[in-house]
Structure formats: structure tokens, C-alpha cells
Amino acid sequence: MKKAKSPAKTQDASPLSPSSTPNAVVDRRFRCVFFALALICIATIGPSCWVYYKRQQAETHRTATETLAAIADLKVNQIAGWIKNRHNNANIIFKTHMVWDEIQQFFTEPDDAANRDELLKWMTTFQQDYDYSQVILFDAHGAARLAVPADASLLQDSHIDEHVGAALHAREVVFEDLHHCHSNQLTHLSFLIPFGINSQADQPADGVLLLVVDPQRFLYPLIQSWPTPSSTAKTLLVRREDNEVVFLNDLRHRTNAALALRIPINDPNRPAAKAVQGKEGVVEGVDCRGIPVLAALRKIPGTPWFLVTKVDQKEIYGPLRKETWATAAIIALLLLTAMLSVGLLWRKQMLKFSRRELARQKKEETRLRTSEERWKFALEGAGDGVWDMEIPTKTVRFSKRWKEILGYAESEIANLFKEWEKIVHPDDLAGALANFQNYLADRTPIYVNEFRMRCKDGSYKWILSRGMVVSRDAAGQPLRMVGTHSDITERKQTEEALRQSETTIRNKLKAIIEPDGDIGTLELADIIDTNVLQSIMEEFYQMTGMLGAVLDLSGNILVAVGWQDICTKFHRAHPESCKNCLESDTCLTKGVAFGTFKAYHCKNHMWDMVTPLMIGDQHVGNVFTGQFFYTDETPDVELFRKQARKYGFDETEYLAAFEKVPRFSRQEAEAGMRFYSKLSAIISTLSFSAIQQSRMLSELQRAEAELIKYRDHLEELVTARTAEITKISSEQQVILDSVRAMIWFKDTEGRILRVNRTASESVGMTVADIEGKTDSEIFPDEAERFRIDDLEVIQSGQPKLGIIEPLHTAAGDTHWYITDKIPHRDAAGNIAGVIVFCMDITEKKLAEEKAARRTAELKKIVSAMAGRENRMVELKKVNESLRSQVIDLGHAPVESAEGDFE
Numbered sequence: 001m002k003k004a005k006s007p008a009k010t011q012d013a014s015p016l017s018p019s020s021t022p023n024a025v026v027d028r029r030f031r032c033v034f035f036a037l038a039l040i041c042i043a044t045i046g047p048s049c050w051v052y053y054k055r056q057q058a059e060t061h062r063t064a065t066e067t068l069a070a071i072a073d074l075k076v077n078q079i080a081g082w083i084k085n086r087h088n089n090a091n092i093i094f095k096t097h098m099v100w101d102e103i104q105q106f107f108t109e110p111d112d113a114a115n116r117d118e119l120l121k122w123m124t125t126f127q128q129d130y131d132y133s134q135v136i137l138f139d140a141h142g143a144a145r146l147a148v149p150a151d152a153s154l155l156q157d158s159h160i161d162e163h164v165g166a167a168l169h170a171r172e173v174v175f176e177d178l179h180h181c182h183s184n185q186l187t188h189l190s191f192l193i194p195f196g197i198n199s200q201a202d203q204p205a206d207g208v209l210l211l212v213v214d215p216q217r218f219l220y221p222l223i224q225s226w227p228t229p230s231s232t233a234k235t236l237l238v239r240r241e242d243n244e245v246v247f248l249n250d251l252r253h254r255t256n257a258a259l260a261l262r263i264p265i266n267d268p269n270r271p272a273a274k275a276v277q278g279k280e281g282v283v284e285g286v287d288c289r290g291i292p293v294l295a296a297l298r299k300i301p302g303t304p305w306f307l308v309t310k311v312d313q314k315e316i317y318g319p320l321r322k323e324t325w326a327t328a329a330i331i332a333l334l335l336l337t338a339m340l341s342v343g344l345l346w347r348k349q350m351l352k353f354s355r356r357e358l359a360r361q362k363k364e365e366t367r368l369r370t371s372e373e374r375w376k377f378a379l380e381g382a383g384d385g386v387w388d389m390e391i392p393t394k395t396v397r398f399s400k401r402w403k404e405i406l407g408y409a410e411s412e413i414a415n416l417f418k419e420w421e422k423i424v425h426p427d428d429l430a431g432a433l434a435n436f437q438n439y440l441a442d443r444t445p446i447y448v449n450e451f452r453m454r455c456k457d458g459s460y461k462w463i464l465s466r467g468m469v470v471s472r473d474a475a476g477q478p479l480r481m482v483g484t485h486s487d488i489t490e491r492k493q494t495e496e497a498l499r500q501s502e503t504t505i506r507n508k509l510k511a512i513i514e515p516d517g518d519i520g521t522l523e524l525a526d527i528i529d530t531n532v533l534q535s536i537m538e539e540f541y542q543m544t545g546m547l548g549a550v551l552d553l554s555g556n557i558l559v560a561v562g563w564q565d566i567c568t569k570f571h572r573a574h575p576e577s578c579k580n581c582l583e584s585d586t587c588l589t590k591g592v593a594f595g596t597f598k599a600y601h602c603k604n605h606m607w608d609m610v611t612p613l614m615i616g617d618q619h620v621g622n623v624f625t626g627q628f629f630y631t632d633e634t635p636d637v638e639l640f641r642k643q644a645r646k647y648g649f650d651e652t653e654y655l656a657a658f659e660k661v662p663r664f665s666r667q668e669a670e671a672g673m674r675f676y677s678k679l680s681a682i683i684s685t686l687s688f689s690a691i692q693q694s695r696m697l698s699e700l701q702r703a704e705a706e707l708i709k710y711r712d713h714l715e716e717l718v719t720a721r722t723a724e725i726t727k728i729s730s731e732q733q734v735i736l737d738s739v740r741a742m743i744w745f746k747d748t749e750g751r752i753l754r755v756n757r758t759a760s761e762s763v764g765m766t767v768a769d770i771e772g773k774t775d776s777e778i779f780p781d782e783a784e785r786f787r788i789d790d791l792e793v794i795q796s797g798q799p800k801l802g803i804i805e806p807l808h809t810a811a812g813d814t815h816w817y818i819t820d821k822i823p824h825r826d827a828a829g830n831i832a833g834v835i836v837f838c839m840d841i842t843e844k845k846l847a848e849e850k851a852a853r854r855t856a857e858l859k860k861i862v863s864a865m866a867g868r869e870n871r872m873v874e875l876k877k878v879n880e881s882l883r884s885q886v887i888d889l890g891h892a893p894v895e896s897a898e899g900d901f902e
Contacts, residue, residue: 034346038339045331053324057317064294064316065282066858071227072296072309073859075235078222080301087302089130090173090191090211100195103207106146107139116146123148133188133214138164139207140196154188154212157181167192168204177239177304178215178248180259187258189213215249223249232293232312239304240265240276247272248305253289261288271295275306284313385485387467389417391440391478396420405463405487407456425452425460432465440469440478447483462492528683530558536679537561545662546672549624550613555582564627566657571604574647580604594619595681597673602627605639606661609669611677623676631663742817744836745824748794750774750787753833762840781808790834793821797831804841816845 102119127135127148134154137146142164144155167174176190196206223235237248247261267273271285275297282296287310295310385402394417403413413419424432428451439447447467452460467483537548538561547562571577580603592598597611608626612619629635644654742759746752751774760767763778776783793800799822806814817838824833
């Protein structure tokens with residue numbers, strides 16, 4: 001439940017604030033009424049304009065769609081008729097053996113000038129009458145024998161030989177699609193007519209007649225023409241090559257695009273890509289310029305070509321948008337004028353009241369400013385910094401003390417909220433901002449925030465920030481917030497030290513009592529009792545005078561007796577000579593086996609002896625005796641005098657301490673060290689035994705707790721599993737019955753094991769009557785088809801999805817279903833049958849058929865309106881011309897050609 005806001009948070013604390021004056025109350029009422037009326041007008045006019053616009057947009061889209069579809073159908077018919085006419089020309093020559101005798105005679109008697117001229121004359125007439133750019137005759141070896149016109153540039157292309165060779169072995173007219181002629185950089189399409197075909201399949205024909213068509217003469221002008229005025233409309237001819245879409249004609253905004261421009265076939269936004277994938281109709285997409293277009297897609301029959309007629313959507317919807325914006329602007333201008341007139345009259349009255357209030361407010365502001373300065377002074381006197389924030393503008397006034405806490409001068413931080421954000425620690429900024437926003441949104445009752453801030457010297461201090469909102473607007477939104485900053489760095493450091501200490505103790509306990517604890521993580525001081533060991537070594541020193549010490553592996557001294565002044569007052573007191581001591585205590589003691597000891601000369605030129613201290617198999621420290629001299633050697637006094645000068649020691653005092661260094665015989669030193677070696681072994685054994693006992697006790701307690709926990713958990717599992725097994729069968733059936741699709745479970749023999757309620761209701765039988773039967777007993781007419789699909793899923797182990805099939809009901813109706821079949825596997829993963837999911841799509845199927853019939857009717861209407869009479873006249877003229885040419889050559893007219901043209 002959201003807490004209620006106190007009166008202090010709903011308005012400015014000042015009794016003379018603008019929100020509390022009668023003038024402000026009246027002004028607020030007027031604004032509310034004024035804006036309410038404006039909103040009513042906008043709410044009435046806006047939706048009406050929007051509905052009108054959407055309707056007009058839909059009508060514009062429908063008109064544009066119909067126009068594009070009609071133009072696309074017109075151009076498809078024109079292009080299909082043209083290419084069919086070209087095919088017919090070639091087929092007439094091929095099937096009627098036109099001029100084959102003359103060509104055979106020419107190949108047999110190439111020197112017969114009369115026959116050659118007659119053949120050239122026919123080729124020239126045919127080329128001119130039927131508008132071919134070139135007609136070329138090739139012999140059985142692929143050599144060009146005659147060409148009209150006599151332009152040899154086309155013969156230089158390598159692809160000519162390839163296509164002529166293919167035509168020589170063909171048994172029909174070969175169509176060569178649009179291609180570039182590399183010799184003259186022109187685009188052609190061709191028909192190759194083989195003649196003198198041999199009966200043996202591997203023998204080439206006697207020759208090939210090549211008819212070259214220049215698309216620039218008819219095809220491209222037909223494509224580029226547009227029957228209605230349009231600045232962006234254009235038609236594209238494309239085909240598919242592998243996984244690319246190839247543009248076959250030039251584009252208005254891109255020259256030399258024919259056969260050069262290619263795009264990926266899987267581009268979902270390009271209409272050309274959709275066309276070559278077989279999609280037809282009117283679609284939206286983008287063109288090569290990335291501009292949205294509306295396009296009609298068609299397949300041109302008898303060719304590998306696809307047609308795309310498109311218009312920029314900006315052209316389609318542009319006039320409507322301009323009209324809509326103009327209407328909206330006029331309405332908005334009228335509404336704004338009326339509102340401004342009323343507002344100006346009201347403001348004139350309000351100014352009179354505002355002048356009287358201004359003087360009183362200034363006096364009150366002066367009193368409040370004096371009060372604020374007093375409490376800010378009191379807070380800063382206690383060591384805290386003060387900040388004062390205008391929330392809407394994020395302007396913050398930071399006090400001088402606020403900046404001094406972080407080491408900044410008065411002028412080094414601007415009074416902006418972003419200045420605070422800059423110096424908050426990056427790891428704390430997100431949390432600090434979240435706490436601030438939660439308080440402003442009334443999700444937290446008080447504002448208390450802790451974060452780190454960067455000082456001027458680059459270091460960070462922990463800051464405790466407190467604050468409260470002191471002013472809100474009439475709607476309860478915060479306007480002003482005041483707070484303090486306190487330096488809590490010392491407190492945070494103390495907390496962190498305590499936390500680290502707790503962590504250290506916890507880790508040490510884990511290493512001691514847990515079986516997998518690592519003793520190597522413990523310090524030597526954590527394992528041995530230094531007080532008891534100190535007492536033992538002191539008594540041994542009093543009896544024998546033998547020096548002794550216990551150090552950990554870091555060189556820290558834990559126990560020491562008989563320590564000499566030359567070490568405590570000089571060697572370990574000076575930083576340079578102390579390095580020699582630490583190096584001697586750590587590096588020179590390595591490699592000593594447990595139970596043995598080693599004597600070595602330290603780097604400060606005195607003797608030491610060491611034996612390792614082991615806990616289990618871990619080397620945790622060393623036991624020393626030293627420093628001393630052997631009685632059978634004479635120490636070099638001059639060496640120690642030089643050492644005193646090197647480190648700046650008082651020479652007299654240093655040499656006095658040198659004289660006090662004890663002397664032992666080698667036998668005494670070794671006897672003392674043997675004692676320390678045995679003492680080390682005793683310490684190791686006792687310490688390790690204590691750790692093992694602690695671990696055994698801890699492991700025993702843990703095992704008992706785990707046993708109790710496991711027993712309770714096992715009982716819970718048994719109870720839960722029993723209840724689950726009881727409920728699982730009924731729950732599964734409830735789930736199956738809630739599915740709208742029919743679900744059938746069958747075994748590998750086709751017997752129905754289980755069905756849901758939808759399936760039983762669909763066939764008019766109960767679940768009990770269905771289960772145990774086969775498809776042949778329920779669906780005798782479709783059972784064989786069902787069984788074939790089931791076996792395919794069972795044998796392949798792969799699902800078969802999206803099967804659309806009819807099903808005849810007992811009432812004699814036919815319903816259409818979409819069916820998915822997936823393999824049913826047992827617990828071992830073996831296929832135990834098939835699961836069938838079946839959904840009734842009869843209504844969708846009927847709707848699709850109705851839509852298809854309607855589309856066909858509309859296409860017929862558009863085609864009938866697209867200039868049928870003109871096309872018939874043109875086609876009849878072409879037919880009559882072709883018939884006359886055939887009659888002139890001495891053959892009967894081909895009636896089938898006229899039928900094709902019609």
C-alpha cells in the first residue's frame with residue numbers, strides 16, 4: 001500500500017509560496033478548465049481526422065494495387081506475346097523446312113553464285129521484315145558461312161561457338177536467353193534453328209541458322225513505357241541465376257544495370273527477390289536505392305523471366321499526406337487562435353493580482369534566506385557539508401565545507417548535479433543514483449546513501465549523504481531537496497578491518513577442523529603455543545647458555561632467548577643490515593631435511609644453526625640457534641669495524657656488542673642444536689595430533705548432521721513420489737483434453753493407445769471405444785494413407801510436419817486438416833510409435849478457395865479492360881504478315897499459328 005504524503009510534501013513549505021495564494025488557486029482552476037476544453041477539442045477532432053486519413057490511405061492503397069496489377073498483367077501479356085511470336089517464327093522455319101534445300105545446295109556447291117545470292121536475299125528479307133538484328137548461317141563444323149548484315153563482331157564472342165555446338169546436337173529450336181556480346185558490349189537474345197538433323201543421335205545437324213534479336217528495338221522500350229503519368233513508376237525484368245537475382249534491363253536511376261546488377265535471392269525486402277522465388281501479387285518493399293515501393297510481381301509464361309512493376313510509396317501516398325497535413329494545420333491554427341485569444345484575456349486579469357503579491361513574496365524570501373543561512377552555519381559548524389538542489393533543473397549549491405571535505409577550493413566545483421556524478425566512484429554511482437531516484441519516487445521513506453567520492457589528490461573518501469524534500473508542486477512532485485555530507489572514511493576502514501579479521505579467523509578454523517583444510521594457509525603462530533615454547537627455551541638457555549629462536553617462513557620472530565645486542569640494537573635496527581638478517585633466515589635455511597640441522601655463516605658474518613619445524617608434511621617454520629662464534633676460530637675485528645662504518649653504527653658501541661657475542665665449541669653447538677631438533681619434532685607431533693583430533697571431531701559432527709538430513713530428505717522424496725505417481729495419469733489426461741487439436745498416440749503396429757477429448761468428439765466416439773482399435777476400423781477410406789505416413793515417421797525417426805489432407809466424416813461431409821506426426825520414444829530412447837497432432841482448417845481452406853476465385857475474376861476484368869481490341873488488331877496484322885510470307889515461299893498457311901495468336 002502506498003504511503004500517504006504529508007502536507008509538507010504536497011506543497012511548498014512557505015505560506016506565501018505561489019501555490020498557496022488565492023491568485024494561484026484561481027489561475028490553476030482556469031488552466032485546468034482551459035486545458036480540459038482544449039483536450040476535448042483535440043480528442044474529438046484528432047481521432048476523426050485520423051479515421052478519415054486511414055480510410056483514404058486504404059482507398060489509395062487499393063487503387064494503386066489495382067492499377068499496378070492491371071499494368072503488370074498488360075505488360076506480361078505483351079512480353080509473352082512478343083516472345084511467343086519470336087518462337088513461332090523460328091518453329092515455322094524449323095518445322096516447315098523452309099529454305100532447307102537452298103541451304104543444303106549452298107553447302108554442297110558453295111561456288112554457285114546464283115544460289116548464294118538467292119539465299120542472302122531471303123536472309124536479308126527475313127531479317128528486315130521480322131526485325132532481327134542479325135541472321136547468321138553456320139555449317140556442321142560451327143563455321144559461319146553467311147551473315148546478314150555482314151557484321152563479324154558478334155562472331156568474335158566465345159559463347160557463340162558453345163551455343164552453336166549445342167544447337168547442332170539438338171533436335172529442336174534452341175532459345176538463348178538475354179546475354180552480353182563482349183565484342184560490342186550490346187545485349188542480345190537469340191534463337192538457333194538446327195536443320196538437316198541426322199537420324200543418329202551422336203551425329204551433328206548439317207547446319208544452324210542463328211536469329212539474333214536486339215531487345216533495344218522492342219522489348220526494352222515496352223518494359224520502360226508506362227501507360228499513366230508517373231515520376232517514379234518503372235518496370236523491371238529479372239531472372240534467377242543460382243542464388244542471385246539478375247536484372248535484365250537498365251534502371252532509371254542506374255545506367256548499365258542490364259545483366260550487371262545482381263542482388264542476393266534471400267533479401268526479404270527486395271520485390272525482385274520475392275518475384276524469382278515464385279511469389280506473385282502486390283507486395284511492399286524497397287528498391288535498389290533503399291526507397292520504399294509498392295510492386296506487382298508476375299511470372300512471364302514460356303520464359304525464365306519475372307516482371308516487377310513498381311511505384312515509390314512516396315508518390316502514392318504523397319498527395320494524401322499533403323492534403324492531410326494541410327487540413328490538420330488549418331484546424332490546429334484555428335484552435336490555437338481561439339485558445340490564445342482566451343488566454344490573453346485571462347492573463348491580463350492575472351497580471352493585476354501578480355503585482356500585489358510580488359512585494360509580499362520578496363519580503364518572505366528574505367526572511368527564509370536568513371533562516372536557511374543560520375541552520376547551514378550550524379550544520380557546517382559540526383563538520384558536515386551542506387547541499388541544496390533544485391530538482392527540475394538539477395542545479396545544486398554545494399557549501400564551502402562540502403568541498404573542503406574532498407580537498408577542493410570554492411571555485412573548483414561547479415554547482416551542477418553532473419559535477420557530483422563525475423567524482424562518485426564508478427562502482428558506487430549506479431547504486432547511489434538508484435537510491436536517490438527511489439526516494440524521489442516515494443519508494444523509500446528516507447534518503448540515506450553511502451558511497452565513495454574522489455578527492456582532489458585522487459584518493460577516495462566514504463561519504464554518508466542524508467537529505468529530504470522540502471518543497472513540492474501542486475501535483476506532489478518534488479521541487480527542492482536539501483541534505484548533508486559526512487565523512488565516514490574512518491568508520492568504513494574500521495569495519496573493513498573487522499571484516500577482514502573475521503574472514504582470517506574463519507579461514508584458520510577451516511584449515512584446522514575441516515578434513516580438506518590446507519595447513520599451509522595457516523601462520524605458524526596459529527598452530528603452536530608460543531608462551532609455553534618461550535618458557536621451555538628460556539629454561540634451556542639458563543642451563544646451557546645456548547641461544548635459541550623460532551621464526552616462521554616469512555622471517556617473523558615468534559620465540560627468542562639470549563638475543564644479542566649486536567642483533568637487536570644494530571643489525572635488525574638498520575634497514576640495510578636487517579635485509580641481510582631476513583635473507584639469512586629465509587634463503588640460507590632452505591633444503592634442510594626434517595630431523596637434521598645445518599650450520600651456516602649469515603650475511604652479517606656470524607654463525608647460525610637451523611632445523612626445520614614441520615606440521616604433518618608442511619614446512620611451517622625454523623628453529624635457530626645463534627648468533628655466535630666458534631671457539632676454534634678468531635673473528636675478524638677489522639671486518640666488523642668496516643661494517644660499523646658501512647651502516648653508520650657507533651663504532652665503540654658496536655665493537656662492545658661484538659665482544660659480547662658468545663663463543664661455543666663445535667661440540668657444544670651441535671649438542672644444543674640436537675636438543676632443538678628433538679624439540680622441533682615434539683612440537684610438530686603435538687601440533688599435528690591436535691589438528692587431526694579437531695578435524696576428526698568436526699567430521700564426526702558433520703557426518704551425524706548429514707545422516708539426519710539425508711534420512712529426512714529420503715522420507716520427503718518417498719512421500720512426494722507416491723503422491724506424484726497417484727496424480728500423474730489424471731493430470732496428463734487433463735492436459736491432453738485441454739488442447740483444441742486432435743491428439744492420437746499409436747504404437748508401431750498402428751493400434752491407437754490413447755486419444756484426447758477433441759479427437760473422440762470429432763469422430764463421434766467415446767475414448768474407451770477408440771482406444772485399442774486401428775485406423776482401418778475408424779477411418780476405413782483413409783487408413784492406408786495414414787499408415788504410409790506413420791511408417792515413414794517410425795522408420796526414419798524424423799517428424800513429418802504440415803500434412804494437409806481431407807477427411808470424410810460419417811455424415812458425408814469433407815473436412816480439411818493440417819497434421820503433424822512425430823516419433824514417440826520410450827524411456828530407453830527407442831521408437832515406440834507415433835504421436836499425431838491434427839487441426840481442422842476447413843474454414844481457412846474454403847476462404848482461400850473463395851479468395852482465389854475472386855482474384856481470378858478480377859484479373860479477367862482487368863485484362864478485358866486493358867485494350868483487348870487494340871492488341872487483337874496488332875496480333876492479326878502480324879499473323880497476316882507471317883501467313884503472306886509463308887505463301888510466298890510456296891507453302892500452305894499454318895492454321896495452328898493463328899490459333900496461337902488468338
